[in-house]
Every structure is written in C-alpha cells, then in structure tokens.
Amino acid sequence: MADNKSFAQQFIATPGKPFKLSKCDPRDASAFRDKDEAKADIEQDALKIDALQNRLYAEDKHALLVVLQGIDCSGKDGTVRAVFNTCGPIGVTNTSFKGPTPLELAHDYLWRVHQAVPAKGFIGVFNRSHYEDVLVVKVKKLASPEAIEKRYDEINHFEKMLSNNGTRILKFMLNISKDEQAERLRDRVATPEKRWKFNPADLEDRALWDDYMAAYETAITRCSTDHAPWHVIPADRNWVRNAAIARIVRETLEEMNPQFPEPKGWDPANVKIT
Numbered sequence: 001m002a003d004n005k006s007f008a009q010q011f012i013a014t015p016g017k018p019f020k021l022s023k024c025d026p027r028d029a030s031a032f033r034d035k036d037e038a039k040a041d042i043e044q045d046a047l048k049i050d051a052l053q054n055r056l057y058a059e060d061k062h063a064l065l066v067v068l069q070g071i072d073c074s075g076k077d078g079t080v081r082a083v084f085n086t087c088g089p090i091g092v093t094n095t096s097f098k099g100p101t102p103l104e105l106a107h108d109y110l111w112r113v114h115q116a117v118p119a120k121g122f123i124g125v126f127n128r129s130h131y132e133d134v135l136v137v138k139v140k141k142l143a144s145p146e147a148i149e150k151r152y153d154e155i156n157h158f159e160k161m162l163s164n165n166g167t168r169i170l171k172f173m174l175n176i177s178k179d180e181q182a183e184r185l186r187d188r189v190a191t192p193e194k195r196w197k198f199n200p201a202d203l204e205d206r207a208l209w210d211d212y213m214a215a216y217e218t219a220i221t222r223c224s225t226d227h228a229p230w231h232v233i234p235a236d237r238n239w240v241r242n243a244a245i246a247r248i249v250r251e252t253l254e255e256m257n258p259q260f261p262e263p264k265g266w267d268p269a270n271v272k273i274t
C-alpha cells in the first residue's frame with residue numbers, strides 16, 4: 001500500500017497538465033491489499049472522520065468542502081453513506097444539485113453553489129456541483145460555448161476565494177466504466193427496491209457517454225489546482241471507491257488538525273458547580 005503522503009497523490013490529476021481518462025482504469029484496486037482490509041479501513045476512517053469533525057466544529061475556524069461528481073450510477077450517494085454516515089447530522093451538510101429552478105436560473109450559475117458552501121466548522125458534501133455547469137450544460141448545449149469557456153477560470157477564481165477564506169476543497173470524480181454503468185442500470189430496472197432510482201432520461205445521458213467523458217477531461221484539466229485538486233477515483237468496485245475517499249478525507253482532516261478551543265474569559269480551575 002502507498003504511504004500516507006502519497007496516498008491521495010496517486011489519484012490527483014496533476015495541475016496544469018492535460019488529463020486523460022484513458023490512463024485511469026475504473027477497476028484498479030492496486031491502492032489496497034484486499035477487499036477485507038479495505039472494508040475494515042473504511043470503518044476505522046469513518047470513526048476518525050467523526051472525531052475530527054467534532055474538533056472542526058468546536059474550533060469553528062475552517063470548513064471542508066467535498067465535491068462528488070460522476071455519471072449516473074457512479075455511486076455518489078453510496079459514497080456519502082459509507083464515508084459520512086458515522087458523523088451524524090450535527091456538523092455535516094449534504095447538498096444535491098439538480099437542474100436549476102427558475103429562481104436559480106435568474107442568477108449567475110455560482111449563486112446557488114455559494115449559498116450551499118459549508119460554514120466554518122462544517123463539512124459540506126456536494127452531490128453534483130458547479131461542475132455540472134461545464135458538464136451537462138456543455139454536453140446538452142444549455143449555454144453558449146463562449147459562456148462555458150469563461151467558466152473554467154471563473155470556477156478556479158471562486159474556489160481560490162473559498163480557499164483563501166478558510167475552506168479546504170477536495171474534488172472527487174467517481175470514474176466508472178460504461179460496462180459497469182450498464183450493469184448498474186440493469187440492476188436498477190430489475191430490482192423493485194431500486195427502481196425508484198431509475199429514470200429513463202438516464203439512457204439519454206448514457207447515449208452521450210463520450211461527450212460527457214470529454215467534458216470531464218476538460219473540466220479536470222482546467223480546474224485541478226493545488227488549492228482544489230481533482231482526484232479521479234476508480235469506482236467500478238464500491239469498496240475501492242469508499243476506502244479511497246474515506247482515507248483521503250481522513251488524512252485531509254488530520255492535516256487540517258483542528259483543535260478544541262481554550263476557554264475564553266473563564267478559568268476551569270475557578271469554576272465551582274454546586
């Protein structure tokens with residue numbers, strides 16, 4: 001297994017270099033010795049994330065924003081459950097970005113995103129994000145090419161501003177193969193308890209697979225930065241996806257190293273509770 005320092009590094013799209021999805025195998029499991037070990041790691045990491053989240057909340061100085069992007073069936077919801085369910089609802093927010101409402105469309109595309117950014121002390125998870133505005137919007141031509149072209153720099157500036165103001169940003173692209181998506185879609189249709197997740201419109205997006213992958217490559221190439229790196233996570237196996245993301249989140253929180261604050265204006269030694 002890779003050492004601590006390089007664990008996240010193996011998934012990061014190098015800032016400033018053209019990124020190619022063809023170099024990333026969605027079935028790659030080489031970051032872990034085996035499935036049992038990885039599953040045990042996820043549970044340990046989830047407990048540590050909970051303890052660190054408690055310190056982040058108490059310290060109240062920084063926030064962590066976790067962006068989850070991926071095509072339908074890539075496992076965004078499953079990741080949230082595996083990595084953040086242990087935390088409970090006190091210090092974690094989860095925002096799912098759907099097609100914009102009329103009110104959202106009446107504003108700039110970052111308006112709704114900025115409002116959902118986690119406050120100091122919180123971990124905020126984005127299930128889809130402002131990247132939809134250079135992904136689905138590009139593929140389905142919902143804005144002009146000129147407007148979309150400007151968005152990469154705008155997004156980089158926006159994320160830099162968040163980072164300058166105390167928000168750490170981790171971005172994860174859940175990389176599944178087209179074959180695996182087909183398997184998962186078939187399973188959704190065949191399993192009564194999963195049918196609610198199936199939307200016939202998902203098949204329209206599937207037909208545009210190559211366009212989506214090209215849009216991801218451009219977004220990752222142009223928006224993987226030192227302050228907000230893109231991690232491309234092999235996601236055909238759920239346990240690899242969950243274990244990799246849990247570990248990167250845990251290590252990032254450890255690096256942020258939030259501290260319980262000292263009492264302000266009172267001395268514990270002088271407090272008498274009768």
Ligand code: ADP
Pocket residue numbers: 072096097098099100127128132133136137142199
């Ligand atoms: P999910 O697939 O995330 O579980 P849905 O099935 O409701 O949830 O899909 C949300 C849909 O909203 C996706 O098809 C996504 O492309 C779309 N969407 C998100 N953001 C935007 C946006 N800015 N413009 C257009 N469509 C968007």
